Amino acid sequence: xxxxxxxxxxxxxxxxxxxxxxxxxxxxxxxxxxxxFEGDYTVVTFPFTRFARKKPDEIAEEMGQHLVREVAYVxxxxxxxxxxxxxxxxxxxxxxxxxxxxxxxxxMQPPNGHKVLVEYSSPNTNKPLHLGxxxxxxxxxxxxxxxxxxxxxxxxxxxxxDRGIAICKSMLAWEKYANGATPGSTGIKSDHFVGDYYVMxxxxxxxxxxxxxxxxxxxxxxxxxxxxxxxxxxxxELAQKREKALKELEGKVAAGELPPGSSLREEDFSPGKFxxxxxxxxxxxxxxxxxxxxxxxxxRWEEGDEATVALWRRMNDWVYEGFNETYEKLGVRFDxxxxxxxxxxxxxxxxxxxxxxGVFYRKxxxxxxxxxxxxxxxHKAVLRSDGTSLYxxxxxxxxxxxxxxxxxxxxVYVVADEQNYHFQVLFELLRRLKEPYADGLYHLxxxxxxxxxxxxxxxxxxxxxxxxxxxxxxxxxxxNSLERDTLAGLSAEEQQTIINQIGLAALKFFIxxxxxxxxxxxxxxxxxxxxxxxxxxxxxxxxxxQSVLRKGGGQSLSAAADYDKLESQEREILSQLYAFxxxxxxxxxxxxxxxxxxxxxxxxxxFHRFYHDYSILSAETQAARAFRLQLSQxxxxxxxxxxxxxxxxxxxxx
RNA sequence: GGCCCCGUAGCUCAGUGGAUAGAGCAGCUGCCUUCUAAGCAGCUGGCCGCAGGUUCGAGUCCUGCCGGGGUCACCA
Numbered sequence: 059x060x061x062x063x064x065x066x067x068x069x070x071x072x073x074x075x076x077x078x079x080x081x082x083x084x085x086x087x088x089x090x091x092x093x094x095f096e097g098d099y100t101v102v103t104f105p106f107t108r109f110a111r112k113k114p115d116e117i118a119e120e121m122g123q124h125l126v127r128e129v130a131y132v133x134x135x136x137x138x139x140x141x142x143x144x145x146x147x148x149x150x151x152x153x154x155x156x157x158x159x160x161x162x163x164x165x166m167q168p169p170n171g172h173k174v175l176v177e178y179s180s181p182n183t184n185k186p187l188h189l190g191x192x193x194x195x196x197x198x199x200x201x202x203x204x205x206x207x208x209x210x211x212x213x214x215x216x217x218x219x220d221r222g223i224a225i226c227k228s229m230l231a232w233e234k235y236a237n238g239a240t241p242g243s244t245g246i247k248s249d250h251f252v253g254d255y256y257v258m259x260x261x262x263x264x265x266x267x268x269x270x271x272x273x274x275x276x277x278x279x280x281x282x283x284x285x286x287x288x289x290x291x292x293x294x295e296l297a298q299k300r301e302k303a304l305k306e307l308e309g310k311v312a313a314g315e316l317p318p319g320s321s322l323r324e325e326d327f328s329p330g331k332f333x334x335x336x337x338x339x340x341x342x343x344x345x346x347x348x349x350x351x352x353x354x355x356x357x358r359w360e361e362g363d364e365a366t367v368a369l370w371r372r373m374n375d376w377v378y379e380g381f382n383e384t385y386e387k388l389g390v391r392f393d394x395x396x397x398x399x400x401x402x403x404x405x406x407x408x409x410x411x412x413x414x415x416g417v418f419y420r421k422x423x424x425x426x427x428x429x430x431x432x433x434x435x436x437h438k439a440v441l442r443s444d445g446t447s448l449y450x451x452x453x454x455x456x457x458x459x460x461x462x463x464x465x466x467x468x469x470v471y472v473v474a475d476e477q478n479y480h481f482q483v484l485f486e487l488l489r490r491l492k493e494p495y496a497d498g499l500y501h502l503x504x505x506x507x508x509x510x511x512x513x514x515x516x517x518x519x520x521x522x523x524x525x526x527x528x529x530x531x532x533x534x535x536x537x538n539s540l541e542r543d544t545l546a547g548l549s550a551e552e553q554q555t556i557i558n559q560i561g562l563a564a565l566k567f568f569i570x571x572x573x574x575x576x577x578x579x580x581x582x583x584x585x586x587x588x589x590x591x592x593x594x595x596x597x598x599x600x601x602x603x604q605s606v607l608r609k610g611g612g613q614s615l616s617a618a619a620d621y622d623k624l625e626s627q628e629r630e631i632l633s634q635l636y637a638f639x640x641x642x643x644x645x646x647x648x649x650x651x652x653x654x655x656x657x658x659x660x661x662x663x664x665f666h667r668f669y670h671d672y673s674i675l676s677a678e679t680q681a682a683r684a685f686r687l688q689l690s691q692x693x694x695x696x697x698x699x700x701x702x703x704x705x706x707x708x709x710x711x712x
Numbered sequence: 713g714g715c716c717c718c719g720u721a722g723c724u725c726a727g728u729g730g731a732u733a734g735a736g737c738a739g740c741u742g743c744c745u746u747c748u749a750a751g752c753a754g755c756u757g758g759c760c761g762c763a764g765g766u767u768c769g770a771g772u773c774c775u776g777c778c779g780g781g782g783u784c785a786c787c788a
Contacts, residue, residue: 087730095731104768114768140768141731182788224786398788425786434715443784449788477714479783505717505781535750544748560750572725575717577781579724586739589749591725591736598750606747644728656726659735670743672751690747710752712750 061131061146061636062088069101070130072121079109096136096626097143098633104140114140123669148622151632155618155685158635158692165638165699170209174498175181175464176202177214177386178472179392183377184224184256187384187524189507189514189580190474196502196569196705198472199390200651203703205470208646213464214392215391215481217456220374221399226355228252229369230348231259241376247312247525253372260517263348266504267341272332275345283333293329300327357702368501384524388562389705394463396456402447404455406490409441417490433486435479440487454491455529461495468498470649475503475575502649505577508568522582532561535594536587544712556709563593563706570704571655590657593706596697600708602669610675610687621685627668628689638696642703651704658700666692 066083069157073079075621085105089098103117104574110117115137122135122142131150136143154505179199181191202212202534232255241248270276283289303322307706342349358366385391409426412418418426426441439453447455457469467541471481481501489496507514534558539545545553569586572578624632638657645653674690677683 087728089728089730092731100731103767104730107768125783139731219788224788356717421786423786427786436715436784439786444786446786448786452788474782475717476782477788479787502716517748538750542748542750543740546787552713570722574724577718581724581737584724587737590750591751594750595736598748602748602751652726656735659726663735666751667753669747670749673746673747711748 061150064129064143065099065101065125065132068125068132069121070135072124073106073109076120077106077110078504079106085620090637091143093630095138095141095143098146098629101142101144102140117142118142132489148624151521151624151629152405152619152621152685154636155632155688155692158695159615159688162695164692165642165696166207166637167209167639167642169211172209172468173211173213173466174205174465174468174470175213175215175466176205176458176472177215178219178469179390180218180473181381182219182224183218183252183374184228185516186247186377186380188516189329189524189527191523192388192524192527192565193504193569193578194472194474195385195388196566197392197502197574197651199388200570200654200704201470201472201502201649203705204642204645204649204654205653205702207642207699208470210646212304213394213460213466214390215394215460216392216398217396217398217401218378219398221227221359221402223352223356225257225370225373226352226359227259228256229366229373230352231255231262232373233369241379242452247383248376248379249384250523250525252377252382259348260351263342263346266346266348267334267338270345276334279337280330280333282513283337285327289333290677292332296327296329296332297392301527304325322401334640355579355590360590378493387525387528389707396459398452401459402452402455404459405417405447405451405453406441406445406455408454408458409451412440412487412491415491426492428483428487430483433482435483435486438483438487450480450484450487453480456501457484457488457495458493461493467495467500468500469495470502472502472504475505478503499557500649502575504576507578507580510579510581515699522580527565527582527585530582531586532558532564532622535561535564535588538588539712548711554712559709560588560594560597560708560712563594563597563701564588566706567593567596567655567694570651571659573652574650593701594668594712596658596662596701596707597706597712599665599669600697600701601696601710601712603665603690603709606690607687607694610683611691614683615684615688617650617680618684621679621681627664627671627687631661631664631668631689631693634664635696638700645703654700654703658697658704659699661693661700667699 063083066086070081070083073081084425086107087102089100091100099431101121103114103121106117106121109169118135118140125132125144126135131146132144133147134145176198178201179191179195181187187195198214202214205576206212206463227265232252235258236255241251261469271280303326307320307322343353359370378436407685409418410427413420413426418428418471419457420426421443424445425439425442425443428438430436430438439448440454442448449621460466473481478501481503485496485499485501488499503598504513509520509522511520539553539557539560545556548556564587565585568587569578569580571591634657641657643654645651672686675683675688677686701708
């Protein structure tokens with residue numbers, strides 16, 4: 059039993075003995091004592107006034123005496139405004155420190171016999187990975203590590219969207235314009251190589267579309283639309299929008315944010331532009347030559363045309379090669395890949411079963427639906443009238459397949475929050491189908507990543523590429539390291555390893571420290587910061603310990619047993635360490651890596667302060683020296699484990 | 713419009729219903745002859761979106777409103 063439970067039990071007995079009331083642990087409000095007061099743990103006594111019929115201070119006083127008498131290691135107490143602050147004995151903390159120094163795996167929970175699957179990354183194969191994927195990957199990886207630390211057996215998987223019109227665009231552009239060029243022949247990273255042809259397709263298509271807009275056919279289409287009611291509505295809305303924008307602009311000019319004489323871009327409010335923007339998909343499907351070619355290619359792929367499938371395989375393999383490089387740089391891996399080309403037909407059996415069981419119903423046209431109005435959702439199509447699968451059908455089948463593959467009781471889907479509705483529907487359907495894992499489903503929905511300039515938009519070229527970003531943070535770490543010149547004496551290879559660790563720590567920590575649910579602003583300038591609330595700050599605390607240990611470690615630390623009169627900073631650090639196991643449990647329960655990041659920062663901060671204020675190697679006594687060495691060692695160990703859960707490695711020097 | 717998420721310092725973010733709401737960045741000041749200054753300390757900066765309610769106690773829970781985002785396809 060840990061000390062917190064002991065105290066709770068003591069409080070329960072005290073309440074019963076003193077006031078004759080029965081309470082449970084949940085009725086007790088307990089927390090670590092705030093820094094400005096003396097004590098280690100605080101019990102709030104206000105809730106007890108109801109049955110004690112006494113003032114909070116009196117209750118606290120009585121209870122404090124009771125706890126000191128009855129609970130081992132509770133040594134003394136003080137009362138401030140109804141808050142009962144308890145101090146544990148030095149012996150308690152010394153024993154705790156000894157215990158964690160013996161246990162390298164302190165905080166890691168023993169296997170709990172449960173299996174969980176984590177799906178993350180899940181890219182398309184037509185473009186390289188970008189900043190959004192990085193958040194996804196870091197969340198997925200750290201969540202899976204945290205679940206492992208909490209005792210789960212974890213399977214890491216990704217779904218790869220390797221089929222559909224998008225990859226056909228890349229294929230078509232490559233066929234038409236590449237003249238047989240390959241990643242090897244051009245020296246371009248292979249996923250970027252494929253992505254470049256996707257971009258090229260879009261550019262050629264855009265050019266074609268613009269030419270068409272000016273053509274008789276295009277103008278005729280526009281004229282036809284301009285006569286409709288829809289057009290009149292649109293014109294009205296555009297006029298309103300224009301007015302609003304004009305007001306905003308005038309406000310900004312008045313505030314000096316924009317130069318005088320600034321004006322609106324009138325074309326933004328022209329009905330013609332509005333029309334052609336919305337007509338784009340229809341143009342692609344109905345009129346475009348390139349669109350027709352891409353669709354023909356998709357059809358050939360679906361028919362299994364040999365040459366098309368071979369090209370498809372070749373280009374996708376290039377993409378995987380590039381992805382794997384990026385995954386390796388980020389230090390993540392997967393146990394299994396699910397390719398949509400292999401799973402997109404799955405799920406129909408489940409629909410059949412569901413139809414029999416009345417989970418779904420059929421419309422006259424043959425399509426299958428689920429009535430989810432009871433779950434405050436809606437009617438949802440699960441099979442097309444021609445009998446083919448939909449996105450949701452495929453996900454039903456894939457979930458079932460994964461259960462067969464891994465026998466997991468829980469599945470975590472790391473997917474952006476724009477798909478919240480989809481997962482609500484998916485989980486509800488799996489519950490109704492009585493899938494055995496249906497109660498263990500969790501959508502780890504994370505907010506999109508914005509740039510200081512606004513949303514990332516691939517069409518406007520504001521997407522931050524994953525590889526570029528990694529290179530940038532590592533370069534920043536390299537420059538800083540050179541200035542500091544602390545790595546002299548190490549081989550070039552060792553130096554590079556450390557610089558990579560520092561750069562990636564900055565990037566990863568910057569992203570993980572924000573709660574997943576929140577939309578986040580990613581400022582590239584701040585992400586390469588190496589000072590303050592950052593990954594390298596935490597690494598530096600670890601490095602300082604290693605440096606101390608190199609100089610003064612190796613001797614017996616048994617003298618630590620004689621250390622008494624712990625400093626309040628030492629107690630504070632110990633109390634933080636004490637919270638580590640519980641932190642892992644709650645982080646796993648809540649699927650929240652950000653709590654680990656913030657914990658590591660707080661612990662590093664406490665250590666940096668301690669390191670500054672007290673001498674470790676030249677402490678006043680042998681006992682103090684031994685104790686502080688142990689304490690430093692314990693801090694380093696916990697920081698290393700904590701950061702490892704975030705996918706961040708600790709360098710031995712920096 | 714329905715549903716979901718967010719709103720805390722100039723900026724980026726913490727904050728299990730408990731004490732005087734915290735960090736980092738930015739700005740200003742100090743501290744390297746001492747275990748690595750990627751550090752430490754200080755100053756400046758808050759109607760915790762607004763209004764009600766529940767509670768001994770609300771940034772935290774409930775309701776309404778305002779603002780931002782997402783989503784509501786036989787697309788994925």
